[in-house]
Amino acid sequence: MLTPPRLVLVRHGQSTYNAQARLQGQADPPLSQTGRADAEALRPFLPRFEQVVTSDLQRASETAALLGYPDAPRDERWREIFVGEWSGRSLAELPTGTEAAWRGGPLRAPDGESWAQFEARVGGAVDELVAAGGDWLVICHGGVVRAALSYVTGVNPRMVAGPANTSVTVLRPPFLERYAWTPAL
Incomplete structure (x- = not known):
């Protein structure tokens, strides 16, 4: 019997916008010092992956590099939800x-x-990753983690709290194995 593919989703480390309680969406702020430290602290808790993909936004690709995958392929489909003109606002x-x-509700910016x-x-x-098979490490965003969870399991995204920065969610479609795990540091 074949083991279903496993998707290990890591939310990027804290960004400068996260630290300032600003909405990011697809804006591209870098990681904060805390975000870099948290990504480095998570690294020893993750096994090595042969298959890795990251969002193309720098907070995710920088997290991927700090986790040991500086050359991870970047895919814009793993970007956060586009919040349009609300990007950068408090x-x-x-x-x-x-x-x-971005919480699964109807309210969005006119261009979002x-x-x-x-x-x-x-x-x-x-x-696409499930069809490719095997275990995948995906470095992405909080909304993406919730969207993937909702897509795979059918859970209402409004009933799911946003995952913490640098947390780990494990999906084995159609099941959730672990949600928003963080190491106790």
């Missing part, structure tokens, strides 16, 4: 009253990506 400035698209569009993009990337 979270406190955003409209209230309706759940935002809907949750359905986002989940379809991430789902296509998930399907």
